[in-house]
Amino acid sequence: MTTEAPAGTPVRMSAVIRRAGDYLAAHGVQSPRATAEALLMYLLGTDRAGLYSRSEGLDTRAARLFGRALCQRCHGIPVEYLTGRQQFMDLTLGVAPGVFVPRPETEGLVEAAVEAVAGRSGPVVVDVGTGTGAVALAIKHLRPDAAVWATDVSQAAVTLATSNALRHSLDVDVRLGDLLGPIPEAVRGEVDLVVSNPPYVAREAYDSLPEEVKAEPYEALVGGTRFHRRLVSESPDWLRPGGWLVVEIGDDQGPEVRSVFEAGLVEVEVLPDLAGRDRVVRGRLPGATPGATSADGS
Ligand SMILES: C[S@@+](CC[C@H](N)C(=O)[O-])C[C@H]1O[C@@H](n2cnc3c(N)ncnc32)[C@H](O)[C@@H]1O
Structure with missing residues (x-):
């Protein structure tokens, strides 16, 4: 899935999390929203408060890594193995x-x-x-x-x-x-x-x-x-x-x-x-x- 913001478009993290959660839910992943949050907190090196107060979306690299992690999670890799x-x-x-x-x-x-x-x-x-x-x-x-x-x-x-x-x-x-x-x-x-x-x-x-x-x-x-x-x-x-x-x-x-x-x-x-x-x-x-x-x- 695409999680990167088009250039010049401000994207709130809550929107990224909602879309990622919907994607995980559609693939039958349990606790989809919490999973999306956990992966993002890990990738961005922040906590929950930092995640939701972030004003910018994901840059190209973070979006690519996030997309890959979502895909791996949908293929049955536990979220803890992805975040380590x-x-x-x-x-x-x-x-x-x-x-x-x-x-x-x-x-x-x-x-x-x-x-x-x-x-x-x-x-x-x-x-x-x-x-x-x-x-x-x-x-x-x-x-x-x-x-x-x-x-x-x-x-x-x-x-x-x-x-x-x-x-x-x-x-x-x-x-x-x-x-x-x-x-x-x-x-x-x-x-x-x-x-x-x-x-x-x-x-x-x-x-x-x-x-x-x-x-x-x-x-x-x-x-x-x-x-x-x-x-x-x-x-x-x-x-x-x-x-x-x-x-x-x-x-x-x-x-x-x-x-x-x-x-x-x-x-x-x-x-x-x-x-x-x-x-x-x-x-x-x-x-x-x-x-x-x-x-x-x-
Ligand atoms: C259910 S896991 C529990 C791991 C950890 N105690 C926990 O609660 O997160 C069971 C562990 O027992 C280990 N194990 C299996 N057979 C064993 C044996 N014969 N002697 C010692 N450890 C064994 C496994 O490698 C595994 O790490």
Whole structure:
């Protein structure tokens, strides 16, 4: 589509955004206006207020780049891969093709995890399947006294999470490997919190995912409850008595993951997201860490 203003014609940004939004909507893109705004803010290096108060239209170069980005978005490329960034809690994270894009609903996982270890000073935390580092970095940001480790089987994710940690000067040790395997032996039995947003889409549900979700790595998406089961079986070796396992789940996985948790953990809870859908399961190893309080502060 053409977004450049003819010479001498003043074009308000609101008109550019409206036309671009209509174009995206016609191609079935969700949240078309917000998408057009996000792409323009990125291309023009401005925020929303700057965008709408701008008196001139787009020059030839910006119009060409904007047109190309709109086209890529219509072909199923997630907007976050086009802008290279995503807001997660208080952090702006670098995002790149080949790595899972952090979702707002995962903020509930961080809140449930931070609440679980609220009564412990200097907690040892491991984020399994860290992707961009979103969960590990948000926890370190909220709990600067925590010793935070993060793992991922994807080298692209490890590289990106490491660069996001540097970008925010957050001291998180990111390691390549399967589940808790890359964590040093010295930490075995000392961990206060294992937290994870594992791949949990059921294999049968993959084909019906939207194109922009399928643009993310298959290994970051698909797993059903396989990873939850592995985490329940492998975490107890790493947790100290009373240590917590907190995981994100699909909204239909609550009862199944609860019963898997109840086989080895206590104080098991299924927590809903803001829309009331099951989103997080947490439970702790029996026993108590001296000086620690439980998740409800008792
Ligand atoms: C759903 S994404 C979550 C990423 C990030 N924690 C977030 O919430 O934005 C799942 C992540 O787990 C990683 N992963 C898949 N299998 C794994 C395994 N066996 N061990 C560690 N990480 C794994 C994927 O590469 C992907 O980055």
